[in-house]
Amino acid sequence: MLAAAPRLSTFLPRNSLFWQTLCYHLHTMKIEESRMAAVLRPGVKKLAGMFSEHGYEVRIAGGAVRDLLLGKVPHDLDFATTATPEQMKSIFETEGVRMINAGGEKHGTVTVRLEDENYECTTLRIDLVTDGRHATVQFTQDWELDANRRDLTINAMFLGLDGTVYDYFNGSKHLQDRFVTFVGDADKRIKEDYLRILRYFRFYGRIAEGPDNHSPEVLESIKKNVEGLGKISGERIWVELQKIITGNYGGDLLIKMVECGLNPYIGFPENLDCDNVRCVYKRCEEANIQVKEMHHMTLLASGLSSEEECIKLIARIKCSKREQEILLHIIKYRDFAMQATSLKEIKDLLVDLVIGEKRNKDVALFYVSEILKYTCRIEYRNALQDWNLPRFPVNGNMIGEKGIPRKKTKFVLNDLLEEWKKSDFSLSAKDLLDTLDIERYQ
Known part of the structure; x- marks a missing residue:
């Protein structure tokens, strides 16, 4: 499994301003300069300077703040600002800065290119009307109102370029406690965008310290709203699912999703084979196989019992042809690989694929390797890697x-x-x- 991220105390001393403010239940804190150096890249400094010079405020938003507090170096930085899209365009035109992806303007986003990096800058906003996936927005200059429309408390923080974290919904405390919950009313947040159900499970795998520390209230809200996932495109569902499958507690989260009733809305069979899901994830753990090193389809196959179930899932999630082939290949050959008593049988399978079915050698080797990971026949997998067909x-x-x-x-x-x-x-x-x-x- 993925290693747990370090606690905040590993890089924020107990006598730091963070801990002092936390004790007084304030929602601002200061990140040390050494930590801020990870985000204060030349392009960021230029961007901040432009907004400041023109009288607007800009802060780093969302995931980058969360990752920084977890001791990770954020790579993708998104910015929130009090400037409207028209005001941003005026700033960037005046400063001679290149703008790209103009399609985001109706949602308040202007993307600029600075120092060979792209930065998305989005106007603070509130959702006026939502249909469970998309929203009609209204711009605002109120940071708390913008934070209130975000999904999870751990994703609703802002970071000023001076190192000040602005936390309106206890996200920093929830990070410290490894607790994942929605901003405000979970039922309302989910109804705004039903994809947030899957985002909840994905971030649970990234943040939580155990497989079953869910808030009962959150799970109840998810159960009440699972039908809304039927409105979400298969492509968006699949993006979230594959991250859940190969993340921490992937098997446990698949089972929890089944318990919450997600099955019919995300393409899973009515009776996902939860026993086999537990078996495969446990077998991999005991064999010291990192799930993050396995293909997501290899792991997902653990819950499927037939080719028919695979075809129904494929139709819902709209995955790639390569992913379809991997899934069907695992289903077809997993029993054979489990029962194989010699390396020769595995070699014969590879020969059948490359010579009999005329598959690309590297692709065929990858498919057979995934089957051997699924069955944890690591001795065969290692030997096969060194064999010249x-x-x-x-x-x-x-x-x-x-x-x-x-x-x-x-x-x-x-x-x-x-x-x-x-x-x-x-x-x-x-x-x-x-x-x-x-x-x-x-």
Whole structure:
């Protein structure tokens, strides 16, 4: 599993302003200069200077603040500002700054390019009307109102460029306690955007210290609103799902989602195989296989019992062709891999894929490797990585020279491939062709 992120005390001393303000239940704190250096890149300083010079306030918003408080270095920085999109465009035009992705303006976002980085700057806003996924917004200059429209308390903080954290809903305390909850009324937040149900589970995996420390009230709100996930596109559902599956407590969270009734709305079968989900995740843990190193489809296959269930899931989540193939491949061959008693059987499978089905060698090796991760046959996986697949010595022209009709070539090649496998890939082209019963194929 992923290692737990460090507690705040690992980098914020107990006598720091953070702890002093927390004791008094204030919602502002100061991050030390050494920590701020991670975000005060040249482009950020330029951006902040431009807003300040033109009389507007700008702060880092959301996930970057959360990650910084968790001791992580934020890579993607999003900004919130009191300036409207028109005012931002005026600033950037005056300063000669390049703007990109103009499509976000109706939602209050202007993206600029500074020092080879893109920065999204979004006007403070409130949601006037929502349909469970999209909102009609109104701009505001009230930071708390903007924070109030965000999903989770840990994502609703702002960071001033002087290091001041503005926390309106106890997000910093919740980070310290590893507690994941919605801003204000969970029921209301979920109804604003039903995708937040899956975001809750994703962030639970990133933040919580145990697999079952959920707030009962939050789970009740999720259960009441699961039907709303039916309004969410499969692509958006899949983006969240794959992060949940390979995150901390992935198996436990899949089961919890089933208990909350998400199944029919996200493409899961009515009876997801929770016992096998537990078994596969536990088996990987005992074999010291990191789930983050496994393909998400490999893990998701643990809950599916048939090709039919896979096809229904694929239709809902609109995943890629490569992902579809991995899922179906795991379902097809997992029992075979579990019951294999020799490396030779695994080699034969790889040969069937590369030579029999004419799959790309690297792709086929990846598929077989994922099956071996799923079944935790690590000794076979390691041995397979070091094996050089030999070249099959026979081709269609050789068969044609034997007088066998072209329409029978495929059948002959399959038969010879089986003979070659039985010989442990040692028979030459002559040896194989000598085994042919020509009359059989006439």
